[in-house]
Amino acid sequence: AVERTFSIIKPDAVAKNVIGEIYSRFEKAGLKVIATRMVHLSRKDAEGFYAVHKSRPFFKDLVDFMISGPVVLSVLEGENAILKNRELMGATDPKKADKGTIRADFAQSIDANAVHGSDAPETAKGEIAYFFPEHQVYSR
Numbered sequence: 001a002v003e004r005t006f007s008i009i010k011p012d013a014v015a016k017n018v019i020g021e022i023y024s025r026f027e028k029a030g031l032k033v034i035a036t037r038m039v040h041l042s043r044k045d046a047e048g049f050y051a052v053h054k055s056r057p058f059f060k061d062l063v064d065f066m067i068s069g070p071v072v073l074s075v076l077e078g079e080n081a082i083l084k085n086r087e088l089m090g091a092t093d094p095k096k097a098d099k100g101t102i103r104a105d106f107a108q109s110i111d112a113n114a115v116h117g118s119d120a121p122e123t124a125k126g127e128i129a130y131f132f133p134e135h136q137v138y139s140r
């Protein structure tokens with residue numbers, strides 16, 4: 001089915017100047033960018049977005065990293081978009097990511113891991129709504 005997923009190009013990948021290379025991988029895989037915006041997240045934004053991880057030991061480092069520089073927020077649409085994006089990204093820990101994935105190619109560490117992508121339809125819906133009102137999502 002055609003799905004939507006939420007993507008973040010994280011501060012490390014923006015700093016590395018690989019926004020276009022990452023978008024290119026999405027597009028070549030048949031995912032369309034149907035909403036996008038660059039933003040330097042506030043601590044409140046980042047804490048709210050990652051609220052499910054609030055009690056995890058890595059929460060503070062994760063939030064500190066995510067507000068260390070601008071990020072690119074996007075909504076991607078396409079057939080099986082959630083799983084497709086997860087395959088393109090590779091494992092959360094870049095050391096464990098398969099060759100040729102975004103994280104294997106561009107990421108340094110589990111925090112500076114280049115990209116975020118939704119893990120399921122319900123989380124995709126919530127993550128999209130957290131940053132993009134429906135009228136700023138250009139389904140096509």
Ligand code: CMP
Pocket residue numbers: 053058062092110111112113115116117
């Ligand atoms: P992301 O997909 O953005 O979701 C939560 C983030 O927490 C994850 O990518 C990692 O960058 C970061 N993180 C740091 N440590 C861990 C960990 N042990 N397990 C999962 N995520 C972690």
